[in-house]
Amino acid sequence: MSNFVAALPMYDWPEMRSEVDAEWARLRDAFRQRGIDAPQTIARVNADLWPVDGGIRDAAGKVIAPDPATLPPDELDFHGLWLHPALLFAQTCWGPMELGLSEHVQVVGQPSYDAYEGGQGELYSSAIVMRADGSPSVRAPDDGSPLVPLDLLRSMRFTFNHSDSMSGFVGLTRDLEALGESLNIFSERSESGGHRASIVAIAEGKADVAAIDCQSWALARRFEPAAEAVTVVGWTRRRRGLPFITARTTPEPVKNILVDLLSSPGAVGTTVR
Template sequence: MSKFVAALPMYDWPEMRGEVDAQWARLRDAFRQRGIDAPDAVVRSNRELPAVPGGILDDVGKPIAPDPATLPPDELDFHQLWLSPALLFGQTCWGPMELGLTQHVQVISQPSYDVYEGGQGELYSSALVMAADGGPSVVAPGDGKAVIPLDLIRGKRFTFNNPDSMSGLIGLTRDLEAMGESLDIFASRSESGGHRSSIVAVAEGRADVAAIDCESWALAQRFEPAAKGVKVVGWTARRKGLPYITARTTPEKIITAMREAVASIESGSEQPLVQRVG
């Protein structure tokens, strides 16, 4: 049994489990071909994370996360996963990275978003969705610049997935600031807990506006019935997508081998892999 853990949790919708498992199998086999002790399967719960008696410590011995064994076993705490000293391969968001995670992990590579509207290479953007009114959706701009319909969203109720989300909150905040506005443009703000939940909230009339990253929006159009009840009214600017990461203690030779493995995988899946570092 491998001493490492791996996870691809950011787009691991129930309907996507088979595709996520297949993506990991491709990565796992490519890693093993290069002598890396990759685990058989991805983890999806706290109980699958190795126990860390006394909690997870940083480089100077300061506690930064509790022992995974003390957390609800059937849930998966993303920050706990990201900070696990056993993390071989995972995925996070640049929101948490900018808010402090970057000092505790190492970036392996970036995925490609070429197959999604609103994506280009390692860059992605978010679709601004509101309730469908029979009109057409706004097409993602080719230049990757923000298209923010201030007249439509002013005074509306905004919902976002998580406070540390680049795609759901931070990116839109920066785009508004670049226009001389702020989140105060909205009548209210609420946290939904996930992009899918934000789409449902807008479709059901519990919120008016949400920013959904382009891959999650593509998944919603495949799997979420509520997506038919909303339409795209704008787009945030393109930014770096969700990076693949490993623990800060992963040796450089293993990281180099993983980068080589990622680069070797053919781009033919739902989310092609590209070797882009940083």
């Protein structure tokens, strides 16, 4: 049994489980062929993570996350996953990375967003969505520049997945600031807990606007019925997408193999560096 843990939680919708498992199988097999003892399956809940007696500590010995064994077993604490000392491979977001996560992990690659409108290579943008009114959806600018419809957004109720999310909160905040505005343009702000929940909230009339990263928006159009009641009215600036990370304590030879595999064209089929 592998001593490592791995996860691909960011787009792991229930309808996507088989595709996510297949993606991990490709990665796992590529890692194993290079001598890395990658785990057979990915972690999806706290119970899948190795216990860490006394809590997860940083290099100075300070506790920075609780022992996963003390957390609800059927939930997944993202920060506990990202900070886990046995983390071999996972996705995260540049929002948490900028807020301190980068001190405790190593970036080993970036996914490609070429398959999604609003994406280009390792860059992605977020669709700014509102309840559909019969108008056609706004296409993503070819050059990746922001397209923020201030007149439509003013006095609307803004909902977001998490306040540390680059795609759902931070990116739009920065685009507004570049236009001389702020989140005060909105009459209300509420945290939904996830991009899918934001879309449902807009469809149900509980909120008016949200920023949904381009891959999540593509998933919503495939799997979430509420997306039919929502339309794209603008786009945030293209920024780096979700980075792939490994623990700061991952041995250098292992980290180098991960970087090499993820930067090799066609090595795992879905990543670029």
